[in-house]
Amino acid sequence: MTHRIVVNVETGEVTQVEYTAEEQAAHDAEVARQQQEQQQQEQQQQNDPT
């Protein structure tokens, strides 16, 4: 499961917060979207090297 790290500056406490199922789904979708976008850009650069 994906998580995020939160540091409380006041207390110095470091907490690892696990993603909820909804957050995980949103994250997976965003990763897929960015990967697709990156692939498209790379393909464009190959087609138009200038």
Next chain:
Amino acid sequence: MSNYTKSTNFATKDTLTSGDPLKIVKGTEINTEFDAISTAIATKADTASPTFTGTVTIPTLSVSGTSTLTSQPILSSLTASKPVFTDSSKGLVSTGTLGADQGGTGVANNAAMTVTGSGNFAYTRTLTGTTNVTFPTTGTLATLAGSETFTNKTLTSPAIGGTPTGVGILTSGTAVASTSGTSISFSSIPSWVKRVTIMLAGVSTNGASNLAVQIGPVAGVETSGYSGYAYTPTSPASYTTEWAINGTNSAVNVYSGNVFLSLADSATNTWVMSSSGGGVGINTVSIAGGSKAIAGTLSVIRIIGSNTGSPVDTFDAGSINILYE
């Protein structure tokens, strides 16, 4: 008030010869004596619950029970070495100064004075003129363990022991390993903070998204409204959902650099960002700058690997910390 004084000496009558007219005990003489006794008794105080009038002088008074003063006593004989009673609620009013034996001035007082209370009682001195409180030049002033706040005090050439904290002090946060997670946030940033330095040491992610910074008030980081531009020789770009700090990244890249955040306008909570650093792996330098007004006082800073403002890549190396002041 009168005292009884005997009028007739009856004993002398016993020595008189019979027939002497003075030997006779007359009813009027006896009556006079009883009248005098009656008058004297009526004007003397009883031992049980007496009522006095006029001025009562008592050389030494020892009270074993409860004493109730129903009217205000006037302690007129107090001198400068006697304690002062000025509590109108108790009906005690006098003048004078606190005696040396009670810790006041007057004669030399070399004895230690301890004021001890067994309950939660406030010690208050309310004075109307200029009041100087002189502390001892040596010894322990207090053993108070709690925190105290001084206001409007000028410290001349202070020598500070220990580690100072708070406003005006450069404070280090807690370094956190950036070896996992999709974001690293620093929350509960003090409201007085006007400058933050984010330090990324050998930070890497598993993807090719930019390393980026987002800020926000206590409600959370904001993901829009950024004005920023990140320059890496091969791919400079501007960003509105985050402050990208490198325009090119890679899973093999290991980035180190500083990101500086400064409060440009406290009225609008506008912060300015500038950063510079280098990436080993893609072997390039990155510089970036930007600004953003957030909806409240800065409270949280988030570092992510993303091109869109939403965390995408996962951290897999390095450490991140902040300095704030």
